[in-house]
Amino acid sequence: MNIFYYDIAISLPVRQCFTYKSVIKIKKGSRVIVPFGKKTLVGIVVRKISQPSSFNKAGVIKEIISASEKFTCFDKSIFNTILWASEYYHHPIGEVFFSFMPTILRNQTNKIIEPTKEISNYVLNIPDKNFKLTGEQDANLNKLKKIKNFNPSLIYGVTGSGKTEIYLRLAENIIKKGKSILILVPEINLIPQLEARFKKRFAGDIGVYHSRMTPNKRFKVWLRSKFGEIQIVIGTRSSVLMPLKDLGAIIVDEEHDQSYKQSEGFRFSGRDLAIKRAQLEDIPIFLGSATPSLQTLKLVREKKYKKFDLLRRVDGKKPPKLIPLDITNSPMVGGIALQTMSIIGEAIKKGEQVLIFINRRGFAPLYECNACGWVASCSACESNLVFHKSKNRLICHKCESAFAINEKCPDCGSHDIHTYGNGTERVEEVLKNAFTKVPIIRVDYDSTRLKGSIEAIYEKIQSSNEAILVGTQMLSKGHDFPKVTLCVILNADNGLISPEINALEKVSQQLIQVSGRAGRNNNLAKVIIQTRYPDDINLKQIKTGDYRLISDQCLKVNKELSMPPYSSICIVRAISPKIKGSLDFLNRASLTLSNKRGISVVGPLPSIPFKIKGNTRNHLVIKSPTKTYLNRVLKFLTEEFDRWPETKKVKWSYDIDPYDMN
Numbered sequence: 097m098n099i100f101y102y103d104i105a106i107s108l109p110v111r112q113c114f115t116y117k118s119v120i121k122i123k124k125g126s127r128v129i130v131p132f133g134k135k136t137l138v139g140i141v142v143r144k145i146s147q148p149s150s151f152n153k154a155g156v157i158k159e160i161i162s163a164s165e166k167f168t169c170f171d172k173s174i175f176n177t178i179l180w181a182s183e184y185y186h187h188p189i190g191e192v193f194f195s196f197m198p199t200i201l202r203n204q205t206n207k208i209i210e211p212t213k214e215i216s217n218y219v220l221n222i223p224d225k226n227f228k229l230t231g232e233q234d235a236n237l238n239k240l241k242k243i244k245n246f247n248p249s250l251i252y253g254v255t256g257s258g259k260t261e262i263y264l265r266l267a268e269n270i271i272k273k274g275k276s277i278l279i280l281v282p283e284i285n286l287i288p289q290l291e292a293r294f295k296k297r298f299a300g301d302i303g304v305y306h307s308r309m310t311p312n313k314r315f316k317v318w319l320r321s322k323f324g325e326i327q328i329v330i331g332t333r334s335s336v337l338m339p340l341k342d343l344g345a346i347i348v349d350e351e352h353d354q355s356y357k358q359s360e361g362f363r364f365s366g367r368d369l370a371i372k373r374a375q376l377e378d379i380p381i382f383l384g385s386a387t388p389s390l391q392t393l394k395l396v397r398e399k400k401y402k403k404f405d406l407l408r409r410v411d412g413k414k415p416p417k418l419i420p421l422d423i424t425n426s427p428m429v430g431g432i433a434l435q436t437m438s439i440i441g442e443a444i445k446k447g448e449q450v451l452i453f454i455n456r457r458g459f460a461p462l463y464e465c466n467a468c469g470w471v472a473s474c475s476a477c478e479s480n481l482v483f484h485k486s487k488n489r490l491i492c493h494k495c496e497s498a499f500a501i502n503e504k505c506p507d508c509g510s511h512d513i514h515t516y517g518n519g520t521e522r523v524e525e526v527l528k529n530a531f532t533k534v535p536i537i538r539v540d541y542d543s544t545r546l547k548g549s550i551e552a553i554y555e556k557i558q559s560s561n562e563a564i565l566v567g568t569q570m571l572s573k574g575h576d577f578p579k580v581t582l583c584v585i586l587n588a589d590n591g592l593i594s595p596e597i598n599a600l601e602k603v604s605q606q607l608i609q610v611s612g613r614a615g616r617n618n619n620l621a622k623v624i625i626q627t628r629y630p631d632d633i634n635l636k637q638i639k640t641g642d643y644r645l646i647s648d649q650c651l652k653v654n655k656e657l658s659m660p661p662y663s664s665i666c667i668v669r670a671i672s673p674k675i676k677g678s679l680d681f682l683n684r685a686s687l688t689l690s691n692k693r694g695i696s697v698v699g700p701l702p703s704i705p706f707k708i709k710g711n712t713r714n715h716l717v718i719k720s721p722t723k724t725y726l727n728r729v730l731k732f733l734t735e736e737f738d739r740w741p742e743t744k745k746v747k748w749s750y751d752i753d754p755y756d757m758n
């Protein structure tokens with residue numbers, strides 16, 4: 097009787113596989129059940145090996161309990177993308193496999209991988225005859241349709257230039273060939289409107305996949321797409337490795353968006369994984385944005401990606417004017433200058449809608465004692481607490497802990513406690529007092545948490561005439577507000593003077609995205625940027641509304657400073673109960689890297705938040721000239737970690753290509 101040996105990945109935080117034996121042959125990527133200690137666990141077959149390694153004597157190798165499934169869980173290209181991701185992000189292989197497996201399959205279950213037999217056929221609803229593409233859309237589409245193999249394309253389209261129509265036509269082209277297509281968006285909130293556009297164009301089931309769906313629903317979409325029963329799937333980053341049958345192309349909408357990066361656990365970029373997958377499957381990938389990432393623009397410059405410009409709006413109208421408003425000597429109410437207030441009043445009088453953008457939710461970001469300077473901070477993580485008037489609570493925005501309001505100062509007993517700074521709630525209150533008869537609609541994390549609330553809000557905006565929308569970056573993404581003729585940006589200065597790397601890239605993307613929400617129906621739309629730095633050189637570029645100028649400038653500066661995308665960064669994070677633990681560990685890591693040529697190390701630095709659940713957090717920033725070199729250095733470092741006593745006192749992780757430096 098033949099005995100086969102397999103390396104199996106198990107969902108454990110270890111960087112290795114475990115060897116098991118079996119008398120039957122099992123395909124790579126199959127789901128199996130194996131004994132592990134006293135338990136039995138689900139595992140994934142990673143490779144067949146000719147014989148177990150010498151330290152692992154054949155006698156003690158356990159047998160795979162069950163490998164009965166007919167279909168593999170991960171087909172070749174997805175399987176290979178996962179192997180790549182585990183190496184690139186230096187993340188435990190089992191955890192990477194499991195994060196792309198439907199929840200239902202992660203445990204031992206009676207559900208199996210098989211067709212659902214609910215097949216959807218697509219019928220194209222051709223838009224009516226009067227519907228014509230613009231010359232620009234038409235010319236680009238013809239070229240885009242001809243792309244056959246892996247050949248990443250950036251669709252650089254200013255807001256209102258009709259990118260979605262291009263996506264629909266590309267999908268049509270793929271479906272006609274009998275293949276399937278995956279469309280990624282950065283946030284769940286953006287799915288409904290895109291899904292509606294696709295449903296209108298294609299009669300048939302459009303698959304939707306994201307983390308707020310029930311495990312059963314997700315499993316069904318996963319099965320239907322795996323067996324080709326649906327051919328169009330729209331989803332967030334968690335759907336990047338959906339097993340679509342005969343995948344013909346991937347579209348990544350708003351490719352610059354930071355939400356593609358997972359911020360905890362397996363910290364991958366959905367966009368980058370999509371690109372890797374397209375490369376391994378040798379299929380076209382289309383990256384769309386009005387404000388592309390520097391990484392993508394650099395690759396365009398290096399002729400590795402092709403760029404397709406959509407610079408004109410479909411309606412033929414001009415983009416809104418961006419007007420910096422000097423507020424240095426202006427009286428302010430709740431973050432709004434008096435001049436701004438009267439401009440808002442004028443728009444309201446004309447029956448128009450106004451969008452107020454402030455990048456902070458809650459009422460006020462500081463709750464402070466005037467007598468002694470005490471500031472309310474979170475007992476769990478030490479971040480400053482934000483006062484939420486609507487809930488009458490102090491809330492930590494880092495860890496979401498909520499606390500009762502202090503009537504008097506816990507340090508000195510004074511009752512002289514005040515709030516400072518502005519958030520969406522205060523702006524909403526100020527506007528309600530100023531415009532008593534106008535609907536003031538707040539759109540932020542707090543007002544959209546309940547299911548269906550975002551839909552209700554958009555409904556209200558659509559059906560109102562004059563109205564004022566107050567919101568965070570949520571308002572800046574994707575959605576169109578045709579009745580908005582005036583945008584006001586309250587606190588752009590925070591971004592303009594931020595010392596953080598790529599702050600300019602972020603703030604300009606945000607400002608241009610916000611301004612794109614305005615004036616879809618109106619030539620006279622304008623965007624007011626309140627600022628105390630009207631002469632700021634960056635603001636002057638942002639004012640042009642031409643993202644190409646700003647991104648050119650950002651690329652130039654980052655090249656001079658060798659910052660990403662002209663270098664690669666990894667943050668090593670360490671968490672320990674006592675601060676000494678993580679500092680000793682990170683200091684040793686820093687020392688170990690000190691003789692590596694080309695590598696620069698900054699830190700250890702305290703992370704924000706500094707404390708989570710009683711543990712302290714510190715980090716180290718490692719910068720390397722290239723991705724390949726960084727990968728080699730991290731491999732070396734990981735092996736070092738395994739030998740150090742310091743490692744036992746910490747929980748550590750890597751964050752490759754971090755978006756946020758904390």
Ligand SMILES: [Zn+2]
Pocket residue numbers: 465466467468469470505506507508509510
């Ligand atoms: Zn006090």
Ligand SMILES: [Zn+2]
Pocket residue numbers: 474475476477478479492493494495496497705
């Ligand atoms: Zn906290």
